[in-house]
Amino acid sequence: MAAAAKIQSFKCIIFLLSASIILNLYFIVNLYEGSEWNLSWSSKAAREAEAVAAISCSGHGRAYLDSQVFYGNQPVCECNSCFSGPDCSLFLPGCAADAESGDPLFLEPFWMKHAASSAILIAGWHRMSYRFTHASFISQELEKKIRKLHSITGNAVTENRFIIFGAGSTQLLNAAVHALSSDYNSSSSTARVVASMPFYPLYQEQTDYFESVDYKFEGDANLWGNASSDTHLVEFVTAPNNPDGQMNKAVLKGPYAKSIYDHAYFWPHFAAIPAPADEELMIFTISKLTGHAGSRFGWAVIKDEAVYQRMLAYIGLNTMGVSRECQLRAFKLLKVVLEDGGNNIFEFGYSTMKKRWENLSKIISLSSRFSLQEIAPQYCTYFKKIRPPSPAYAWVKCEREEDKDCYEILKAAKIIGREGKKFRAEARFVRLSLLKSQDDFDLLLHRLDELISKE
Amino acid sequence: MAAAAKIQSFKCIIFLLSASIILNLYFIVNLYEGSEWNLSWSSKAAREAEAVAAISCSGHGRAYLDSQVFYGNQPVCECNSCFSGPDCSLFLPGCAADAESGDPLFLEPFWMKHAASSAILIAGWHRMSYRFTHASFISQELEKKIRKLHSITGNAVTENRFIIFGAGSTQLLNAAVHALSSDYNSSSSTARVVASMPFYPLYQEQTDYFESVDYKFEGDANLWGNASSDTHLVEFVTAPNNPDGQMNKAVLKGPYAKSIYDHAYFWPHFAAIPAPADEELMIFTISKLTGHAGSRFGWAVIKDEAVYQRMLAYIGLNTMGVSRECQLRAFKLLKVVLEDGGNNIFEFGYSTMKKRWENLSKIISLSSRFSLQEIAPQYCTYFKKIRPPSPAYAWVKCEREEDKDCYEILKAAKIIGREGKKFRAEARFVRLSLLKSQDDFDLLLHRLDELISKE
Structure with a gap:
């Protein structure tokens, strides 16, 4: 019995040792991979940024380090237009599609994907001087x-x-x-x-x-x-x-x-x-x-x-x-x-804008009431191919004689563009932004579809 | 012998187990205290910032994330004026004291001391929009x-x-x-x-x-x-x-x-x-x-x-x-x-500027050739006491009839100020900045001392 107990406790100790070594290996691998244990003064800022980024806004908004704080210490979600609620999950049904501004949020997902390489940590004493060492204002x-x-x-x-x-x-x-x-x-x-x-x-x-x-x-x-x-x-x-x-x-x-x-x-x-x-x-x-x-x-x-x-x-x-x-x-x-000769961002930007233009063109082509500007395909020395258009804006024309104020026509259909008059063009033109967030663009397509299907 | 060997190997295993557990505890304590293991995308930026901050510039300069990179990947030190060399350790003996600009680097040590609380990590997708959610340009x-x-x-x-x-x-x-x-x-x-x-x-x-x-x-x-x-x-x-x-x-x-x-x-x-x-x-x-x-x-x-x-x-x-x-x-x-009602920074700023003013005044008081502006002590509602002056600049006057161009007099003594004429005052005035780095201020005192001791 004594020998059996000894063997038993020996086995138990061997098991503990193995478990402990495995746990250590786990720690060491993590330490080596992340090497965050070397961090000292920067870790607080890093944790703050990750905590804010982790706030869930349902994919229809985001919280920032300097977002408003209503309850407690947690910054609140800033929702995309037409979304509401503490986590931006609430779609406002009667909401107009806002395609007015040239806010280039179509690129936001790109930077979320490249989070690690695009983040910067700014120290409190970073470049306090009026000038760079070579006495200019330029880096x-x-x-x-x-x-x-x-x-x-x-x-x-x-x-x-x-x-x-x-x-x-x-x-x-x-x-x-x-x-x-x-x-x-x-x-x-x-x-x-x-x-x-x-x-x-x-x-x-x-x-x-x-x-x-x-x-x-x-x-x-x-x-x-x-x-x-x-x-x-x-x-x-x-x-x-x-x-x-x-x-x-x-x-x-x-x-x-x-x-x-x-x-x-x-x-x-x-x-x-x-x-x-x-x-x-x-x-x-x-x-x-x-x-x-x-x-x-x-x-x-x-x-x-x-x-x-x-x-x-x-x-x-x-x-x-x-x-x-x-x-x-x-x-x-x-x-x-x-980093990769621009391929990542230009492919992302081009394919996003091209797809948006295609989708918009498809809907407008079903209409005899509205038309779009024409842009010819052209050889691009960057992509080394002839490429179809992917413009930042749709320049929409109301074709019907009586539709003199195109901005108001679209507005009545819950589509906010920028008036042609602001560009010193006729009121029968309206600019629609294709640059905004995917939520904004999806709603724009939806409202256009509603309008055109009524023709 | 077999029993002795068994005991020996048993002891050895117990020792290994203890060591392993101690190592585990060390990892766990660190993990708990730092909690940096939760970091993912932000750790690269944090490490980059700490690596740059760790570059030694001998206390006479600093490297930044966007400093020039000459050899390899490491940004080079940007030295304070009159210091040189790869680590800014080389004082340039004949160098003039530059008290021209109002560069407020006297506060740099404050931010180095408050590194953890003042650092920010900016995510790649931080506030890409033209406007804040309330449609203004203001946070x-x-x-x-x-x-x-x-x-x-x-x-x-x-x-x-x-x-x-x-x-x-x-x-x-x-x-x-x-x-x-x-x-x-x-x-x-x-x-x-x-x-x-x-x-x-x-x-x-x-x-x-x-x-x-x-x-x-x-x-x-x-x-x-x-x-x-x-x-x-x-x-x-x-x-x-x-x-x-x-x-x-x-x-x-x-x-x-x-x-x-x-x-x-x-x-x-x-x-x-x-x-x-x-x-x-x-x-x-x-x-x-x-x-x-x-x-x-x-x-x-x-x-x-x-x-x-x-x-x-x-x-x-x-x-x-x-x-x-x-x-x-x-x-x-x-x-x-x-954070502390301003006490930290105002105490630091006030005591630094007051000391600089005292040191400068002491030297100038030995001279009959130069004088300083007078600022009366006054009750300060912030410090709740009567406080002596601690101005940002010395407004120096050349008192001798023949010293009509005070800027040139000081320049000849290797002191660069800003000409009184630039402030629409007489040429017998010069502004000396007391706001710059400690290196700059120390050299200013040294050059003034040299000049005045010759009187």
Whole structure:
């Protein structure tokens, strides 16, 4: 019996030892794989971010670190439009499809999928100074990434060009107007700022609002084609165009005509890249590239050093450059974009937008009341193939004689677009955004389907 | 022998079991304390941030996530001025003390000490939209923190006031000029923008540069005291004043005189808080509060709704609000500031600045060639005591008749200040910044000591 008991307890100890070693191995493997045990001061912020990301909003919303806190300490869900309730699970049945804004949330799922590579942890002492070590407001490492991005995408020439950052393309647009107008200072004549209709409303709103002694908004570019050759003209050229997706070119020529090329949508998501753009002054933004409209980050690619210097002065006196947090985020996001030569994000963006366009076109084709802009398939040097259209917006026309106010027609059917008049087009046009969240787009299709099936 | 061997191996197994259990306990305790094993997608960013923070720059510099990468993958140290070498350990012997800029790096050690509470981890999908859910460009949670901050500091009335955010006070200053000038639009007269000398040079540079049809910079406020009562005046009032630390008040009165109170330095670090400021339009910035000049975050507190609406329009058309990364960072930093009613940061800021002022005053008092501005001790409602001065800048005067260009006198002694002329003062004044890193300040004292000991 004593021997049997000994054997029994021996077996028991061997079992315990094995279990303990297995548990240790489990710990060690985890330690090695995650190596989070080396974390000290950063772990609190990391845990906070993961806790917020884990809040369930039913796929129809999300909570953020700076979301409102109603009860206790937990931030509340911010729901997509037409969804409600503490976890955004409640669909509001009579809700209108909002396709008004160009909010690029179609890219949100991409970043949720690339969570690990796109996250950044910002230390409390990160870049407190007004300037980078080389005394500028610009991150040289970010500038390198931007040049690399244009090189792999093939959408713009950046060799021997100056690059300047701004708070979105918004700030750079007026900085460019300012720089190109003061170019004429010697002659003391006012520059006429124009654009081809239909055009992005901000051009006029902004130019009117900040109207200086040097420039004045004058509307349609086509009315200035026969202006005397010494009239100073600054033309906004949007390519692809917002709202209609056409690859606009400057309509004004001559020694006193300058162009600002707004290339916000010149990415493989939205258009074929036929060749690298090589204009005097080109403006880009991450809003429509990575979808981070809230970050307010854009850049200009500039040939002429004098224009570059004037834009630098503008950004310096206006905001002392772009927020360092924003530059760090843009740096990280572009790092992810560049990791595989852009394939991941451009494939995702293009296939999402193409599918949305196909679905929308299919519904509209059943209607004789509404029509869409036509965009021809074109060879894309990025995808190395002829590709069908995938524009950011549908430029809808009400075809019936009596449907003069297309915005109101759609609104009555619970579809909110942006009025054609805002783009200086006829009221029979409306812009519908295809860029928003999948919820917004699905509801747009649903409301259109309801409307058209009644024809 | 067989029994002895058995006992031996039994002992050995017991020893292994004990060791294994101890190791298990160690893992379990760590797991419980750190709970980082719950981390998944955030751990890479956290590890990257800690790795960069761990790069040794000898206490005379720091590496950032977006610092330049020369060899391999490791970002290089960015050294304080006058330090060099891969780890910033090399002092450059003949180097001039640079006291030119108002870079508030004296607060950097505070944030290094509060690393865990001040870090933020930003997910790739954080706030991609143009707007917050309530359709504005402003984080409501951050606005709450700002109101709370003024309430605990007692430096400004915010009840029934509007708050607007800008890219540093820089953007808000011109937004305010714009808003207060267009106030007079009905009469179509140009507003005269003025300030009391000596004043912060940006007021003039910015107002001249963005000169619109509505306003024009006209220099010294005191020259406009007898202007006709219907002259439209906009006065910049800086309190405490940059450069001389005086608590300025508006010099112009009357129905057509409006003031923009720049309260960048109205924090317990730099001045006594005699009572909450209660002006029509007050501008604040985190640059001089937390030291995060690079973040570009400021706010205005506004009484009149019409002025608020015009400033909102300005910020909207200029940059579409402030970067969401920047707002999140400000939110987190203010959270740390508020945690203990501001005691930690205000004690740190005040004691650092007071000590610097004492050390500087002691050296200057040995000189008959140089003098400093005088600031009287005053009762501070925040510290609940009479407190000696601790200004952000020394406003140095060269007293000798022949020392007409004080900037050049100091420069010859390897001290770089900012010329009095830039503040519209006599050339016999120079501003020396006391806000920079400890390295910069120590070298400033050293160079001053060298200069004065030669007298």
